[in-house]
Amino acid sequence: MERQEEFAAYVGPKADAYRKVFERFTAEGIPGFAFSWNWPAFFCGTWWYLYRKLYLWAAVDFALSVFFGWTFFVPLLWAAARAVTGNYLYFLQADRAVREFRRYPAGGGAEGAGAGPADLARLAQEGGVHRWVAWAAVVGVVLVLALSAFFFGLLRQMVPAIQDHWPAPPGIPI
Numbered sequence: 001m002e003r004q005e006e007f008a009a010y011v012g013p014k015a016d017a018y019r020k021v022f023e024r025f026t027a028e029g030i031p032g033f034a035f036s037w038n039w040p041a042f043f044c045g046t047w048w049y050l051y052r053k054l055y056l057w058a059a060v061d062f063a064l065s066v067f068f069g070w071t072f073f074v075p076l077l078w079a080a081a082r083a084v085t086g087n088y089l090y091f092l093q094a095d096r097a098v099r100e101f102r103r104y105p106a107g108g109g110a111e112g113a114g115a116g117p118a119d120l121a122r123l124a125q126e127g128g129v130h131r132w133v134a135w136a137a138v139v140g141v142v143l144v145l146a147l148s149a150f151f152f153g154l155l156r157q158m159v160p161a162i163q164d165h166w167p168a169p170p171g172i173p174i
Helices: 003-011 015-025 039-044 046-051 055-068 073-103 117-126 132-158 160-165
Strands: none
Touching (some): 003 015, 003 073, 003 117, 015 073, 039 046, 039 073, 046 073, 046 132, 073 117
């Protein structure tokens, strides 16, 4: 069984696109970083890491985003760093999972002997994607927007000095 099949089972959706990128990381015969760009990692950040089951990197991304704050340029630079390194971080996790899978096949075969369809299904279960992340992201963004609107509306009503600088929208009596 080819290692390509095992990577495809682990990656799940978009396995062909990732195969091309992963081949660049192993072009010299040993794993190494090569430039790549990942648009979902750029735009979605923590959500992309969760979608691809990169839990540690999701936590690091979230923590650094909170630590650096939300100025204008820092998020753009951080997003670019995610886009450049995202594929490589995902490759490292997939490579580790495939090597572990080949070392200890569940079917009880010898080390490196390959595996059957049931074992590939187990590898796909370990890898793959979390489809719920897209829905959680939408709900999370809508919830943050709703809470922000409520908070700023409440803040405007509670602090009279703000009312002078932040007039009510037309047609809404106060």
